[in-house]
Amino acid sequence: MEVHFLGTSGGVPSPARSLPCTALKRNGRVLLFDCGEGAQRQLMMSPLSMMAVDCIFLSHHHGDHVTGVPGLLQTMSLFSRQRPIRVFGPEGTVTMMERMSSIQDAEPCYPVEVRDLHPGDSLESEDMTILAVGTDHTVPSLGYVLREKPRQGRFDADAARKLGVPEGPLYSDLQNGSSVTVTGRVVRPEDVLGPARRGRSFSYSGDTRPCAAFIEASEGVDLMVHEATFTDDGTDRAAESGHSTARQAAEVCKQAGAGTLVLTHISPRIEDDLVLENEASEVLEARNVVVARDFDSLRIDYSE
Numbered sequence: 001m002e003v004h005f006l007g008t009s010g011g012v013p014s015p016a017r018s019l020p021c022t023a024l025k026r027n028g029r030v031l032l033f034d035c036g037e038g039a040q041r042q043l044m045m046s047p048l049s050m051m052a053v054d055c056i057f058l059s060h061h062h063g064d065h066v067t068g069v070p071g072l073l074q075t076m077s078l079f080s081r082q083r084p085i086r087v088f089g090p091e092g093t094v095t096m097m098e099r100m101s102s103i104q105d106a107e108p109c110y111p112v113e114v115r116d117l118h119p120g121d122s123l124e125s126e127d128m129t130i131l132a133v134g135t136d137h138t139v140p141s142l143g144y145v146l147r148e149k150p151r152q153g154r155f156d157a158d159a160a161r162k163l164g165v166p167e168g169p170l171y172s173d174l175q176n177g178s179s180v181t182v183t184g185r186v187v188r189p190e191d192v193l194g195p196a197r198r199g200r201s202f203s204y205s206g207d208t209r210p211c212a213a214f215i216e217a218s219e220g221v222d223l224m225v226h227e228a229t230f231t232d233d234g235t236d237r238a239a240e241s242g243h244s245t246a247r248q249a250a251e252v253c254k255q256a257g258a259g260t261l262v263l264t265h266i267s268p269r270i271e272d273d274l275v276l277e278n279e280a281s282e283v284l285e286a287r288n289v290v291v292a293r294d295f296d297s298l299r300i301d302y303s304e
């Protein structure tokens with residue numbers, strides 16, 4: 001699983017940073033978290049394929065997070081996309097997307113499914129869940145937490161051999177969850193498989209003040225992407241405008257017991273990323289803090 005930071009600015013773009021867009025690549029598919037203006041061009045300049053985008057998760061409807069959607073949808077139509085794309089966001093997303101579609105010359109040539117999510121809603125696939133978490137901004141807003149379901153335990157070939165299972169197709173049967181019979185004796189999958197192993201996990205805050213629900217939902221995630229619009233000297237302005245400082249983001253990460261913290265939504269007013277990194281590092285160990293730049297990417301590996 002890889003996280004690609006395609007746009008790491010907040011509010012307005014800067015020469016170095018495009019508007020918010022974080023891409024998560026998993027099993028060849030791409031999920032976008034927010035889609036600010038310019039996201040499609042950032043995708044083209046990244047190693048990701050635009051056509052691999054399956055879902056767009058919007059944190060809220062402020063322009064810096066959503067204005068990339070119509071252009072991206074239109075380009076994919078010009079490229080003759082066939083597969084559907086799904087767009088999720090807080091209440092009002094269906095209405096907003098209807099309005100946005102009025103600026104397009106034609107309906108996209110592929111299905112666009114749009115759905116409003118509410119805090120606590122979760123989307124489930126065979127091997128992962130994505131939870132929408134109510135966050136604390138100035139308009140309805142959601143963070144998202146993606147967790148893979150636990151993976152099967154390790155196959156213990158020694159145990160299998162001791163139980164007399166010959167190497168070959170019976171190994172696969174056991175790994176696929178079926179019991180097998182060897183010289184009249186039944187060997188069950190649990191006899192040769194270790195305990196289930198943790199899946200990988202990721203959380204994305206969107207724009208928010210430090211938020212208890214997001215801390216709780218992000219418990220123990222491998223990687224947390226949190227907004228950090230301000231440094232310490234902007235603490236009051238962060239509270240007024242529904243944002244966080246780097247230090248507050250680090251406190252959120254620490255309270256959630258999350259692994260790596262990536263700071264994004266960096267105000268163009270901040271001239272030196274190091275200030276953000278240092279302030280966050282006073283709360284967390286420096287090696288756990290990254291200030292994202294456009295086109296940075298990070299891998300999330302299995303911990304077990």
Ligand SMILES: [Zn+2]
Pocket residue numbers: 010011020062064065207265
């Ligand atoms: Zn924003």
Ligand SMILES: [Zn+2]
Pocket residue numbers: 060062137207
């Ligand atoms: Zn906002």
